Amino acid sequence: MKCSVLLPVLNGGPELRVAIESILRQDEPEFELILIDDHSTDDSAGLIREYLRKDRRIRGIFHHRNLGVAATLNQGLAEARTELVVRMDHDDESQPHRLGTLVRYMQSHPETVVAGSYVYHMGRTTQHDHLIRLPT
Helix, strand or coil: CCEEEEEEECCCHHHHHHHHHHHHCCCCCCEEEEEEECCCCCCHHHHHHHHHHHCCCEEEEECCCCCCHHHHHHHHHHHCCCCCEEECCCCCCCCCCHHHHHHHHHHHCCCCCCCCCCEEECCCCHHHCEEECCCC
């Protein structure tokens, strides 16, 4: 296993399925996907359980009360089985080469502690879509 994808969920709605599928379609197949449901009131927990039955790379954690995003992320970091942790939100969609690119970069630059990338923000309509250039 080369990386852990940490995905906290609170009422993920229809976007959650898109986020999960985008990770399962990665060109780098050696990962674990840690889905942590922070006591959603929608069917996010049910959707996570559905994917748990489909793919052995997925791990699910279910909170009995809402702990908040910081505590949820810290729990995910403690549960990760790899040193390389990739962060994702339940309304994100990853490009198919995301994990492979990150794994290769981090392996070839061991002095790097944190890596980021640009983000393509998808608006309500395509006319509102735009690239956000973050520090790299």
